[in-house]
Amino acid sequence: MISVASRKVSQLVNLFVIVQKIFFCYVVKMHGSTNNASDPRRPDKEHRFKPPAPSSQAVPGEDLTPDYMNILGMIFSMCGLMMRLKWCAWVALYCSCISFANSRVNDDTKQILSSFMLSISAVVMSYLQNPQPMSPPWASLLQ
Incomplete structure (x- = not known):
């Protein structure tokens, strides 16, 4: 049953490809070629996208929350x-x-990981030195 369904899907894909080829040939015959003079696109105005060079300075749209x-x-x-x-x-x-x-993804993972491990070690060491439960800093003010 699965092979029948997969055969039907492959037949539909083949049919779609044939219809695409027929349509493209029809368009080429009607307009003479794919580069028509009435084509509104201007090839001299096309500019290829170039990603900005990575810089150390912050871009105005960049979020600095992870760094802070x-x-x-x-x-x-x-x-x-x-x-x-x-x-x-x-x-x-x-x-x-x-x-x-x-x-x-492109942030420095070593720095983030080292900060994470440093904070975990601070929690572990503070409880190894004094295993008493934490008292909030304002507890002494209330007494």
């Missing part, structure tokens, strides 16, 4: 590691996740 979050993640990671602040380590992990989620 990457830097913030590294700063908070260092604060979490050096000052043993658990909330800084968690904010660093949050910033690294945002940076990873908003990154493009």
